[in-house]
Amino acid sequence: MKILITGGAGFIASHIVDAYINVGHNVAIVDNLSTGFERNVNPKATFFNIDIRSEELQSVFAEFRPDVVNHHAAQMDVRKSVANPTFDAEINILGGINLLECCKEYSVKKFIFASTGGAIYGEQDYFPADEQHPQRPLSPYGIAKLTTEKYLFYYKEVFGLNYTALRYANVYGPRQSTMGEAGVVAIFASKMLNGEQPIINGDGMQTRDYVFVEDVVQANLLALNDNVSTEYNIGTGIETNVNELFHTIRKLCNSNATEKHGEAKAGEQKRSVLSTIEISSALGWKQKVNLEEGLKRTVEYFRSTR
Numbered sequence: 254m255k256i257l258i259t260g261g262a263g264f265i266a267s268h269i270v271d272a273y274i275n276v277g278h279n280v281a282i283v284d285n286l287s288t289g290f291e292r293n294v295n296p297k298a299t300f301f302n303i304d305i306r307s308e309e310l311q312s313v314f315a316e317f318r319p320d321v322v323n324h325h326a327a328q329m330d331v332r333k334s335v336a337n338p339t340f341d342a343e344i345n346i347l348g349g350i351n352l353l354e355c356c357k358e359y360s361v362k363k364f365i366f367a368s369t370g371g372a373i374y375g376e377q378d379y380f381p382a383d384e385q386h387p388q389r390p391l392s393p394y395g396i397a398k399l400t401t402e403k404y405l406f407y408y409k410e411v412f413g414l415n416y417t418a419l420r421y422a423n424v425y426g427p428r429q430s431t432m433g434e435a436g437v438v439a440i441f442a443s444k445m446l447n448g449e450q451p452i453i454n455g456d457g458m459q460t461r462d463y464v465f466v467e468d469v470v471q472a473n474l475l476a477l478n479d480n481v482s483t484e485y486n487i488g489t490g491i492e493t494n495v496n497e498l499f500h501t502i503r504k505l506c507n508s509n510a511t512e513k514h515g516e517a518k519a520g521e522q523k524r525s526v527l528s529t530i531e532i533s534s535a536l537g538w539k540q541k542v543n544l545e546e547g548l549k550r551t552v553e554y555f556r557s558t559r
Contacts, residue, residue, distance in 0.1 A: 254278055254279070254320040254321060254477070255278070255279045255280075255281070255317060255318060255319045255320045255321070256273055256278050256279070256280050256281070256319060256320065256321045256322075256323060256477075257280075257281045257282075257283060257313070257314075257317060257319035257321070257322045257323070258270055258273070258280060258281070258282050258283070258298075258322075258323045258325065259282075259283045259284065259305055259322070259323070259324045259325055259326035259352065260283075260284055260289060260324075260325035260326035260327065260367075261280075261282030261283070261284050261289070261293075261294065261295075261298065261300075261325070262282060262284040262286055262289025262290055262291060262293045262294050262300075263284065263288060263289040263290075263293065263325060263326075264293075264424075264426075264428045264429045264430060264466070265325055265367065265421075265424055265466055265469060265470075266282075266289075266323070266325035266326075266367075267289070267293035267294070267295070267428060268426070268427075268428065268466050268467070268469075268470050269323060269325070269469075269470050269473045270282060270294075270295045270298055271295055272470045272473070272474055273323075273473075273474070274295055274297050274298060276474070280295070280297070280298045280299070281298060281299040281300075281301065281313070281317045281319065282294060282295075282298050282299070282300045282301065283301045283303050283305060283310070283313060283326065284300070284301075284302065284303075284326065285302060285303060285304040285305075285326075286302060287304075288329070288430065293428055299317065301313050304348075305326050305344070305348035305349075305351060305352055306343060306344065306347060306348045306351055307351075310351055310352065310355055311355060311358075313355075314355040314356075314358070314359040314361075315359070318359060319359070319361055320361065320362050320363070321361065321362060321363040321364075321365065321477060322352060322356055322361050322363070322364050322365070323365040323367075323473065324349065324352055324364065324365065324366050324367060325367040326344075326348065327344065327345055327367070328340065328341045328344040328345050328394070328397075329394075330394070331372065331392045331394045331395075332518075334392050334393035334394035334397070335392055335393060335394075335520070338393035341393045341394055341397055342393065342397055345394065345397035345398065345401065346397050346400050346401065349366075349401040349404065350404060352364075353404060353405075353408050353414070356408070356414055357408065357412050357414065361414065362414075362415060363414075363415045363416065363417070363477070364405060364408070364414055364415070364416040364417075365416070365417050365419065365473060365476050365477075366401060366402070366405060366416060366417070366418045366419065367419060367421060368398045368399075368401070368402055368418045368419060368420045368421070368484065369394075369395060369398045369420055369421055370382070370420040370421055370422050370462070370486050370487070370488060370525070370527045371422065371423070371461070371462075371522060371525035371527075372390055372391075372392060372394055372395030372398060373388050373390050373395050373398055373399050373402075373420060374386045374387070374388060374389065374390075374525075375387075375388075375389035375390055375391045375395070375522070376389070376391070376522060376523065376524075377524060377525065377526075380492070380524060380526050381462070381488070381490045381526040381527050381528040382486070382525075382526065382527055382528060383486065383527075383528040383530065383531065384420070384483075384484050384485065384486055384528075384531055391520060391522075392520070401418075402418050402484060405418060405482070406482075409482045415480065415482050416482045417476040417479050417482070417483065417484075417485065418483070418484040418485070419469075419472055419473065419476065419484075419485055419487050420484055420485065420486045420487065420527070421464070421469060421487050421488070422461070422462035422463065422464045422486070422487060422488030422489065422525070422526070422527045423436065423437075423461040423462060423463050423464065423525075424436070424464055424465075424466055424469050425438035425439065425463055425464075425465065425466065425547065425548075425551060426465050426466030426467065426547065426550070426551050426554075427466070427550065427551060427554035427555075428466075428554070429466075429551070431443040437461075437495060437498065438463065438498065438502065438548065438551055439551075439555070441498065441499060441502045441503075442502055442505075442506060442548075442551060442552050442555045443555055444510070445502060445503060445506035445508035445510050446506050446508075446552070446555055446556055446559060447559070448508075449510075450510055450511070450513055451499065451510060451513070452513055452514070452515040453495050453496065453499060453512065453513065453514045453515065454495070454514075454515055454516070454517055454518050454521065455514065455515075455516070455517030455518070455521070456514065456517070457494060457495040457496035457499065457512070457514060458494050458495070458496065458523075459494060459495055459521060459522065459523050459524070460492035460493060460494045460495075460523070460524045460525065460526065461492070461493065461495075461525050461526075462488040462489055462490070462491060462492060462493075462525060462526040462527050463489065463491075463493055463498070463544055463547070464487060464488050464489050464540065465540075465542040465544075465546075465547035465550075465551075467541070467542055467547075468487070468538075468540050468541055468542055469487055471538060471541070472485070472487045472532065472536075472538050475532075475536040475537070475538055476536070479535070479536055481535065483535075485529075485531055485532035485535070485536075485538075486527040486528060486529050486531065486532065487527070487529065487532065487538075488526065488527030488528075488529055489526075489527075489529070489540050489544070490526060490527065490528055490529060491526065491544070492524060492525075492526045493544060496512065498548075499512060500512070501544075501545065501548055502548060502552065505548055505549055505552040506552055506556075
């Protein structure tokens with residue numbers, strides 16, 4: 254089938270592009286390269302250097318005529334969303350609406366959306382959080398992701414656009430950026446391999462659910478054939494605190510870095526972990542790469558690209 258992927262030059266979506274092409278799909282990428290990289294673009298994909306907010310998006314749909322849209326382009330920085338909520342909303346809400354309007358006009362059959370687990374649920378009432386957990390986002394970024402999910406429901410009910418929203422935990426793996434508010438795994442690995450000192454925010458006891466990018470890709474493959482418009486968590490159901498993560502990565506990097514702590518980040522969640530029972534039951538998805546193996550493969554990637 255013909256699949257249009259936004260953000261396809263970025264960390265997660267570039268892996269999804271590769272997987273879709275490997276199983277025979279015709280893939281086009283929309284990415285303005287604001288955070289993505291040309292080196293991540295699969296040469297077998299059609300590439301459009303376009304912003305999702307642009308009116309030019311209409312011409313992409315007219316030319317490519319996708320059956321499916323997989324939407325990963327986003328303003329990803331939670332702190333930037335707090336500092337500039339208008340900018341965040343322009344990309345994450347208005348950009349999403351622009352895509353959905355194109356889907357409506359060009360009769361797209363399916364919309365797959367990269368949503369967020371932790372940022373949508375906020376501070377959890379129970380652990381792990383399932384899809385029915387109260388949604389109390391504490392950042393404009395989380396609010397925007399939840400808003401887009403509501404728009405997906407609207408476009409399904411009114412215009413018949415089927416959708417799958419994948420609420421990611423903390424995704425890590427090869428190609429993850431080390432710049433800006435990147436993932437802690439990429440930052441720690443990069444700094445340790447370069448002989449630099451990583452800083453742990455606060456006491457390091459805050460927990461996250463770390464899921465390897467390859468497992469996220471598998472969820473995006475399965476979502477292509479899911480006819481039930483709904484939301485699924487994508488995680489591991491396992492909490493890992495930052496101190497534990499630091500020591501595991503330090504061992505893999507053969508680093509002499511010490512456990513050094515800095516100021517805690519205001520508003521940072523204390524605990525976040527997701528239940529994946531729903532997608533396991535509905536689509537047969539399951540985590541295949543455990544944290545130790547995923548971190549080993551990630552460190553090997555950063556070592557090879559130094």
